[in-house]
Amino acid sequence: MRGVRKRFGAVEAVAGVDLRVRAGEVVAYLGPNGAGKTTTIDMILGLARPTTGSVRVFGMDPHDAVRRGLVSAVLQNGGLLKDLTVRETLDYVSLLFPRCRPVPEVMERAGIAGIATRRVGRCSGGEQQRLRFAMALLPDPDLLILDEPTQGMDVEGRRDFWAAIRHDASAGRTVMFATHYLEEADAYADRIVLLRKGEVVADGTAAQVKAMAAGRTVRATVPGADPAALRSLLRTEVEVRGETVIVHTADADAVARTLLNETAAHDLEITARGLEEAFVALTSASAAPEPEPDTEPAGARA
């Protein structure tokens, strides 16, 4: 089996995540700060050990996968020596891997061939990030992990960075990136895993997750509302506060029709949520809606 398989239930930061990434997938790990993205990535890289559960990368211990150059990563901030040049940094790292792509080729790919002799300390944030990307490309990894790769970059820097990633992505490598930019996940991932407080709250294609996040809220007064009965009737999660029924749904029309036709609902209203607002609701609210039961958890996959 190729791909990452990890299963662990750590306290605090990551609270029981089951995730399996298949070879060739481009997965976005989406969530607000503190959702457990970096912790998860550290565990995949062997930089942290799960309290319980296990992480396997290509069926092996993360350390072994790293030692073989199967996995590499662009970590958040830091991780560079200011007094080396771009070229020296890459030469340094390339010496540590038994099998390596040529340094000039990697610089070309990352779009930093023109600044090879520049000191790392004199590079802009975007250039440093592309250098980290070049370092991650050196071992020609089967799995590339990017932790908040465009954090702190301006719009142009972000565009250049993703252009470099996309330029390289045709090789069929598995890519997993953490981000808190919804647009990035939308534009570059086949599959989005939405994380909140160390738990996966949604997992699906961009369209599926967006539909969930961008759904509408149907609110109605239902005398004698019975949560269980409503739940089975509407086949979705229902919030009941006294006689007020609140349903977050991607198909507000169907829910409204059912409520009006088959229950005593009145004073029904439908409100739309903005994409960002919905994302925030999905990832930060303590009573965020559960994923719909019929949502396919698997991602886009040929």
Next chain:
Amino acid sequence: MSAPGAATGSLERPTLPWGGLRLGVVRIEVRRLLRNRRTLIFTMVVPTLFFLIFGLNSTYANVRVGVGNTSSEVLISMALYGAILATTTGGAMVSIERAAGWSRQLRITPLTPVAYVVTKMLTALVLGAASVAIVYVVGGITGKPAMPMWVWVVTALAVWVGSLLFAAFGLFLGYLLPSENVMQVIGFVLMLLCFGGGLFIPLSQFSHPLRTMAAYTPLYGLNELVHDPLSQQPFAWTWVANLVVWMAVFVVGAAWRFRRDTARV
């Protein structure tokens, strides 16, 4: 999407011997150290200057010491001073690299932590060798130090190998102190230790209680040992004891901090 492309090779990839220890990396590290003007001045220029100031003074330079003269005694002291500054600096670089997150970056490469430390030690030794060589070459050019050829060679080697003790010291400090301030601390601490070891002022000129205390400082044993081919004093086991005990302290200290550092994962 799942079609195996150029990037997906076999899962069986070769691994490097020696935990990823590479001489090419040592070369880059040395170049990096030499690029730092501060390092260059403190490890190469200052010891040489000290020799030129204290080693050529005609009032005592030609006074006989063992098989040579006082000028050669100062030469050995200053070479030792430069070498331990160089190796301590080399070892303490781990502090800066930890602060910069470079150590963390290296942990997602096949380089093992032990190979990393050995790389640092080798880098420190190369820098130490350069420092010794410069002081000795300048000393030779002045023509003042007088000692038999074999003493030149043996003392230079002894100073160089002995400076490894301070590579361990530098590693210990580097893992202990978290910031870039480590270099200032080193400069000060080493200066004190050099006085204690009798590198700058002969211990015979110290008062008795001071001299007794000095014999317990880390440079005392090493300094006496590297000077012995020249001074031809009766060999004392206390020198070796001093060296061994301090070596143990530094190595155990560095290993302890190193393990904490890598266990934090």
